[in-house]
Amino acid sequence: xxxxxxxxxxxxxxxxxxxxxxxxxxxxxxxxxxxxxxxxxxxxxxxxxxxxxxxxxxxxxxxxxxxxxxxxxxxxxxxxxxxxxxxxxxxxxxxxxxxxxxxxxxxxxxxxxxxxxxxxxxxxxxxxxxxxxxxxxxxxxxxxxxxxxxxxxxxxxxxxxxxxxxxxxxxxxxxxxxxxxxxxxxxxxxxxxxxxxxxxxxxxxxxxxxxxxxxxxxxxxxxxxxxxxxxxxxxxxxxxxxxxxxxxxxxxxxxxxxxxxxxxxxxxxxxxxxxxxxxxxxxxxxxxxxxxxxxxxxxxxxxxxxxxxxxxxxxxxxxxxxxxxxxxxxxxxxxxxxxxxxxx
Amino acid sequence: xxxxxxxxxxxxxxxxxxxxxxxxxxxxxxxxxxxxxxxxxxxxxxxxxxxxxxxxxxxxxxxxxxxxxxxxxxxxxxxxxxxxxxxxxxxxxxxxxxxxxxxxxxxxxxxxxxxxxxxxxxxxxxxxxxxxxxxxxxxxxxxxxxxxxxxxxxxxxxxxxxxxxxxxxxxxxxxxxxxxxxxxxxxxxxxxxxxxxxxxxxxxxxxxxxxxxxxxxxxxxxxxxxxxxxxxxxxxxxxxxxxxxxxxxxxxxxxxxxxxxxxxxxxxxxxxxxxxxxxxxxxxxxxxxxxxxxxxxxxxxxxxxxxxxxxxxxxxxxxxxxxxx
Numbered sequence: 001x002x003x004x005x006x007x008x009x010x011x012x013x014x015x016x017x018x019x020x021x022x023x024x025x026x027x028x029x030x031x032x033x034x035x036x037x038x039x040x041x042x043x044x045x046x047x048x049x050x051x052x053x054x055x056x057x058x059x060x061x062x063x064x065x066x067x068x069x070x071x072x073x074x075x076x077x078x079x080x081x082x083x084x085x086x087x088x089x090x091x092x093x094x095x096x097x098x099x100x101x102x103x104x105x106x107x108x109x110x111x112x113x114x115x116x117x118x119x120x121x122x123x124x125x126x127x128x129x130x131x132x133x134x135x136x137x138x139x140x141x142x143x144x145x146x147x148x149x150x151x152x153x154x155x156x157x158x159x160x161x162x163x164x165x166x167x168x169x170x171x172x173x174x175x176x177x178x179x180x181x182x183x184x185x186x187x188x189x190x191x192x193x194x195x196x197x198x199x200x201x202x203x204x205x206x207x208x209x210x211x212x213x214x215x216x217x218x219x220x221x222x223x224x225x226x227x228x229x230x231x232x233x234x235x236x237x238x239x240x241x242x243x244x245x246x247x248x249x250x251x252x253x254x255x256x257x258x259x260x261x262x263x264x265x266x267x268x269x270x271x272x273x274x275x276x277x278x279x280x281x282x283x284x285x286x287x288x289x290x291x292x293x294x295x296x297x298x299x300x301x302x303x304x305x306x307x308x309x310x311x312x313x314x315x316x317x318x319x320x321x322x323x324x325x326x327x328x329x330x331x332x333x334x335x336x337x338x339x340x341x342x343x344x
Numbered sequence: 345x346x347x348x349x350x351x352x353x354x355x356x357x358x359x360x361x362x363x364x365x366x367x368x369x370x371x372x373x374x375x376x377x378x379x380x381x382x383x384x385x386x387x388x389x390x391x392x393x394x395x396x397x398x399x400x401x402x403x404x405x406x407x408x409x410x411x412x413x414x415x416x417x418x419x420x421x422x423x424x425x426x427x428x429x430x431x432x433x434x435x436x437x438x439x440x441x442x443x444x445x446x447x448x449x450x451x452x453x454x455x456x457x458x459x460x461x462x463x464x465x466x467x468x469x470x471x472x473x474x475x476x477x478x479x480x481x482x483x484x485x486x487x488x489x490x491x492x493x494x495x496x497x498x499x500x501x502x503x504x505x506x507x508x509x510x511x512x513x514x515x516x517x518x519x520x521x522x523x524x525x526x527x528x529x530x531x532x533x534x535x536x537x538x539x540x541x542x543x544x545x546x547x548x549x550x551x552x553x554x555x556x557x558x559x560x561x562x563x564x565x566x567x568x569x570x571x572x573x574x575x576x577x578x579x580x581x582x583x584x585x586x587x588x589x590x591x592x593x594x595x596x597x598x599x600x601x602x603x604x605x606x607x608x609x610x611x612x613x614x615x616x617x618x619x620x621x622x623x624x625x626x627x628x629x630x631x632x633x634x635x636x637x638x639x640x641x642x643x644x645x646x647x648x649x650x651x652x653x654x655x656x657x658x659x660x661x662x663x664x665x666x667x668x669x
Binding site for chain 1: 359376394400401403404406407408410411426427433436486487489545546547548549550551552601606607623625626627628648649650651
């Protein structure tokens with residue numbers, strides 16, 4: 001298998017840097033890529049971390065995973081990319097300071113655009129389009145903690161496409177006890193996701209771990225993030241073995257309640273925990289004056305819902321979602337579902 | 345007692361902004377400050393936090409202590425600054441925004457320096473100068489996690505050690521290295537000085553409530569210990585381990601993802617035992633192993649998040665000298 005200038009023959013592993021673009025100083029944010037070409041034919045799985053540069057739980061899981069993967073026992077190919085956004089990783093930023101853009105939103109990219117547009121173009125064509133399935137790791141960076149699989153809801157739930165059916169199975173196979181989907185356009189139109197889906201790639205996102213839970217949960221998060229890759233490979237029949245899950249049941253949430261920064265600012269204190277049901281009009285968090293302790297206001301929940309394993313914990317709020325709640329859309333007993341998928 | 349324009353008479357609580365200097369855009373470089381002056385005379389304790397604009401969790405708890413204090417029953421004065429570096433807080437950075445200076449490295453300031461130098465100069469002279477004791481509170485910002493009280497080798501070390509042991513945090517570390525902080529300057533002046541390191545972002549999800557309790561208890565216990573509040577310091581945790589700190593370990597300059605044996609903190613480690621390692625971020629190869637250079641107890645403190653800035657200790661080691669029950 002060949003990815004740009006990196007080639008692995010059947011039964012081997014190759015590592016190199018995919019050449020993507022250059023900044024004005026000549027800096028090259030080339031992307032580190034591991035290619036594992038299985039000894040036997042099969043589908044291609046891409047696992048990627050840190051496309052948002054500060055979200056590194058997936059990176060750590062991928063680094064552990066590649067040390068164990070044996071291409072001689074592999075059916076198909078694995079392309080493992082521990083860090084997509086090297087500039088963001090270097091500076092612990094979500095996007096890239098080279099041009100202020102978020103690579104994850106730029107697919108299919110633009111060969112004649114700015115550095116991030118060019119990165120997205122090369123990466124999309126050389127890596128993503130070659131995948132049957134893509135696991136995209138995100139996390140709470142340093143200010144939050146999360147633990148669910150995020151996927152795009154079927155356009156017509158009563159008549160799902162083959163890609164949507166496979167994706168749902170892989171989401172379940174990953175092994176977490178929670179998954180969720182946002183209503184269409186909840187965060188604005190996402191042309192990048194559409195481009196990936198249009199390319200026939202069965203992609204889903206991990207919102208997994210984060211800095212504020214690192215002391216107590218970090219090691220376990222990294223282990224479970226790695227476990228998910230092995231599970232997905234089992235579902236894709238790339239390796240043999242039994243699935244390992246948090247638990248048989250997976251709760252799927254319709255994440256239709258997104259809470260944003262309130263009009264008052266100060267120090268933010270979250271008052272609700274994962275799994276807690278919060279009624280419309282009840283407080284999700286309070287905002288205090290950092291100097292006097294006076295309560296300046298509340299972040300009020302906008303619709304009945306259960307707190308999805310996600311959300312801000314660091315005491316300063318930015319302009320991203322602060323809390324996510326939703327309704328339980330489905331509970332799936334994985335022990336009763338055939339999670340295996342095949343690709344033509 | 346008067347600090348800038350903020351004045352508290354006996355038996356009063358007041359809050360205001362100490363604003364001795366303005367920036368070029370004519371913003372006040374200000375420090376929010378509470379004074380609670382007891383009805384009776386006694387020592388003055390300064391408690392400040394948020395010297396880094398990223399050490400902000402104490403600002404969710406410290407102001408609420410003021411509400412619970414009754415100055416009529418106090419003997420002495422508490423000066424409390426919940427968040428000293430207000431501009432760093434506003435722009436979510438460690439340093440002050442005015443001149444990009446780290447307020448923890450300016451010593452006692454400089455009246456003819458930049459905005460931050462002038463701010464610290466005025467604050468040190470007017471707030472810390474008249475005080476007998478200083479409790480400086482730090483956190484791990486977004487990459488470290490801590491539960492100890494540090495004491496410098498300088499100045500009133502016995503009094504400082506006694507205050508540190510009274511706070512209620514599980515470990516006291518003697519021999520904190522000299523630095524360029526206000527706390528070290530105050531220690532050199534012979535004041536009773538403790539640097540309490542409590543909490544940090546990587547523990548926020550699971551330990552916020554207990555860390556906020558530790559903070560509250562530390563301030564109240566400091567006041568009890570100094571006689572500003574009646575009663576003896578209260579303990580919620582087990583005995584306090586007093587350690588003579590002998591080793592502060594940092595990464596050697598290898599870059600990548602740094603993993604610290606955080607689960608070993610509070611325990612004894614032996615010379616040669618690995619307590620951290622650095623992984624290449626793209627290949628996963630271990631590029632540096634960090635081992636204990638001598639036997640010791642690992643202090644509850646240091647960096648834990650795998651991408652931490654230079655200068656954050658990965659581990660602190662000390663020898664146990666006393667268990668205070």
